[in-house]
Amino acid sequence: MSDSSKEKMQMTVELMRRGAVMLKDPCQVCNGVQVRYHGKIYCTNHDNLSGILSTTEVTYADTSASLRELLLIKLRDAMSLLETEKDVESQDALVSLLLKYVELLNKLPESS
Ligand SMILES: [Zn+2]
Structure with missing residues:
Protein backbone atom coordinates (compact mmCIF):
# COMPACT_ATOMS: atom_id res chain seq x y z
CA MET A 1 0.00 0.00 0.00
CA SER A 2 1.42 3.37 -1.00
CA ASP A 3 1.77 6.20 1.49
CA SER A 4 -1.03 8.24 -0.04
CA SER A 5 -3.53 5.40 -0.05
CA LYS A 6 -2.55 4.60 3.52
CA GLU A 7 -3.20 8.24 4.36
CA LYS A 8 -6.56 8.10 2.60
CA MET A 9 -7.43 5.00 4.57
CA GLN A 10 -6.57 6.76 7.83
CA MET A 11 -8.64 9.78 6.86
CA THR A 12 -11.56 7.56 5.90
CA VAL A 13 -11.33 5.86 9.28
CA GLU A 14 -11.24 9.27 10.96
CA LEU A 15 -14.32 10.38 9.00
CA MET A 16 -16.16 7.23 10.03
CA ARG A 17 -15.17 7.86 13.63
CA ARG A 18 -16.80 11.26 13.28
CA GLY A 19 -19.97 9.70 12.03
CA ALA A 20 -19.51 9.26 8.27
CA VAL A 21 -21.39 6.34 6.75
CA MET A 22 -19.87 4.19 4.03
CA LEU A 23 -22.06 3.91 0.94
CA LYS A 24 -22.71 0.83 -1.12
CA ASP A 25 -22.45 2.61 -4.45
CA PRO A 26 -18.95 3.33 -5.69
CA CYS A 27 -17.87 6.71 -7.03
CA GLN A 28 -19.05 7.31 -10.58
CA VAL A 29 -15.86 9.14 -11.41
CA CYS A 30 -13.17 6.81 -10.12
CA ASN A 31 -15.03 3.80 -8.69
CA GLY A 32 -13.70 4.67 -5.24
CA VAL A 33 -15.48 4.10 -1.95
CA GLN A 34 -17.95 6.83 -1.09
CA VAL A 35 -19.03 8.02 2.34
CA ARG A 36 -21.87 10.26 3.46
CA TYR A 37 -20.76 12.85 5.97
CA HIS A 38 -22.96 15.64 7.32
CA GLY A 39 -25.45 15.15 4.51
CA LYS A 40 -22.85 15.29 1.74
CA ILE A 41 -21.35 12.47 -0.26
CA TYR A 42 -17.60 12.30 -0.58
CA CYS A 43 -15.40 9.97 -2.52
CA THR A 44 -12.66 8.63 -0.26
CA ASN A 45 -10.43 8.25 -3.30
CA HIS A 46 -10.56 11.48 -5.27
CA ASP A 47 -12.09 14.02 -2.89
CA ASN A 48 -9.84 16.05 -0.63
CA LEU A 49 -10.59 14.35 2.68
CA SER A 50 -8.02 16.29 4.65
CA GLY A 51 -9.92 19.46 3.73
CA ILE A 52 -13.12 17.99 5.11
CA LEU A 53 -11.37 16.86 8.27
CA SER A 54 -9.64 20.16 8.90
CA THR A 55 -12.88 22.14 8.92
CA THR A 56 -13.86 21.87 12.53
CA GLU A 57 -17.50 21.26 13.09
CA VAL A 58 -18.93 23.43 15.81
CA THR A 59 -21.54 21.44 17.64
ZN1 LIG B 1 -14.00 9.23 -6.86
Whole structure:
Protein backbone atom coordinates (compact mmCIF):
# COMPACT_ATOMS: atom_id res chain seq x y z
CA MET A 1 0.00 0.00 0.00
CA SER A 2 1.42 3.37 -1.00
CA ASP A 3 1.77 6.20 1.49
CA SER A 4 -1.03 8.24 -0.04
CA SER A 5 -3.53 5.40 -0.05
CA LYS A 6 -2.55 4.60 3.52
CA GLU A 7 -3.20 8.24 4.36
CA LYS A 8 -6.56 8.10 2.60
CA MET A 9 -7.43 5.00 4.57
CA GLN A 10 -6.57 6.76 7.83
CA MET A 11 -8.64 9.78 6.86
CA THR A 12 -11.56 7.56 5.90
CA VAL A 13 -11.33 5.86 9.28
CA GLU A 14 -11.24 9.27 10.96
CA LEU A 15 -14.32 10.38 9.00
CA MET A 16 -16.16 7.23 10.03
CA ARG A 17 -15.17 7.86 13.63
CA ARG A 18 -16.80 11.26 13.28
CA GLY A 19 -19.97 9.70 12.03
CA ALA A 20 -19.51 9.26 8.27
CA VAL A 21 -21.39 6.34 6.75
CA MET A 22 -19.87 4.19 4.03
CA LEU A 23 -22.06 3.91 0.94
CA LYS A 24 -22.71 0.83 -1.12
CA ASP A 25 -22.45 2.61 -4.45
CA PRO A 26 -18.95 3.33 -5.69
CA CYS A 27 -17.87 6.71 -7.03
CA GLN A 28 -19.05 7.31 -10.58
CA VAL A 29 -15.86 9.14 -11.41
CA CYS A 30 -13.17 6.81 -10.12
CA ASN A 31 -15.03 3.80 -8.69
CA GLY A 32 -13.70 4.67 -5.24
CA VAL A 33 -15.48 4.10 -1.95
CA GLN A 34 -17.95 6.83 -1.09
CA VAL A 35 -19.03 8.02 2.34
CA ARG A 36 -21.87 10.26 3.46
CA TYR A 37 -20.76 12.85 5.97
CA HIS A 38 -22.96 15.64 7.32
CA GLY A 39 -25.45 15.15 4.51
CA LYS A 40 -22.85 15.29 1.74
CA ILE A 41 -21.35 12.47 -0.26
CA TYR A 42 -17.60 12.30 -0.58
CA CYS A 43 -15.40 9.97 -2.52
CA THR A 44 -12.66 8.63 -0.26
CA ASN A 45 -10.43 8.25 -3.30
CA HIS A 46 -10.56 11.48 -5.27
CA ASP A 47 -12.09 14.02 -2.89
CA ASN A 48 -9.84 16.05 -0.63
CA LEU A 49 -10.59 14.35 2.68
CA SER A 50 -8.02 16.29 4.65
CA GLY A 51 -9.92 19.46 3.73
CA ILE A 52 -13.12 17.99 5.11
CA LEU A 53 -11.37 16.86 8.27
CA SER A 54 -9.64 20.16 8.90
CA THR A 55 -12.88 22.14 8.92
CA THR A 56 -13.86 21.87 12.53
CA GLU A 57 -17.50 21.26 13.09
CA VAL A 58 -18.93 23.43 15.81
CA THR A 59 -21.54 21.44 17.64
CA TYR A 60 -23.62 22.41 20.63
CA ALA A 61 -22.48 19.28 22.46
CA ASP A 62 -18.80 20.15 22.00
CA THR A 63 -19.34 23.77 22.91
CA SER A 64 -21.34 23.03 26.03
CA ALA A 65 -18.76 20.46 27.09
CA SER A 66 -15.95 23.03 26.88
CA LEU A 67 -18.15 25.62 28.57
CA ARG A 68 -18.75 23.16 31.38
CA GLU A 69 -15.01 22.65 31.78
CA LEU A 70 -14.39 26.39 31.77
CA LEU A 71 -17.12 27.01 34.33
CA LEU A 72 -15.73 24.33 36.62
CA ILE A 73 -12.29 25.96 36.48
CA LYS A 74 -13.79 29.40 37.15
CA LEU A 75 -15.89 27.98 39.93
CA ARG A 76 -12.83 26.53 41.59
CA ASP A 77 -10.95 29.83 41.19
CA ALA A 78 -13.81 31.81 42.69
CA MET A 79 -14.04 29.34 45.55
CA SER A 80 -10.39 29.74 46.46
CA LEU A 81 -10.77 33.52 46.26
CA LEU A 82 -13.76 33.35 48.56
CA GLU A 83 -11.80 31.22 50.99
CA THR A 84 -9.27 33.98 51.61
CA GLU A 85 -11.54 36.99 51.09
CA LYS A 86 -12.04 39.03 54.26
CA ASP A 87 -14.08 41.88 52.82
CA VAL A 88 -17.80 41.22 53.13
CA GLU A 89 -18.73 43.11 49.98
CA SER A 90 -16.21 41.21 47.93
CA GLN A 91 -17.50 37.98 49.44
CA ASP A 92 -20.99 38.98 48.38
CA ALA A 93 -19.80 39.60 44.83
CA LEU A 94 -17.97 36.27 44.78
CA VAL A 95 -20.99 34.39 46.09
CA SER A 96 -23.26 35.83 43.39
CA LEU A 97 -20.61 34.96 40.84
CA LEU A 98 -20.50 31.39 42.15
CA LEU A 99 -24.26 31.28 42.00
CA LYS A 100 -24.22 32.31 38.35
CA TYR A 101 -21.63 29.68 37.51
CA VAL A 102 -23.64 26.99 39.26
CA GLU A 103 -26.87 28.10 37.57
CA LEU A 104 -25.24 27.99 34.18
CA LEU A 105 -23.69 24.61 34.91
CA ASN A 106 -27.08 23.24 35.83
CA LYS A 107 -28.53 24.49 32.58
CA LEU A 108 -25.96 22.68 30.48
CA PRO A 109 -26.83 19.23 29.22
CA GLU A 110 -25.10 16.38 31.06
CA SER A 111 -21.81 15.58 29.41
CA SER A 112 -21.81 12.12 27.95
ZN1 LIG B 1 -14.00 9.23 -6.86
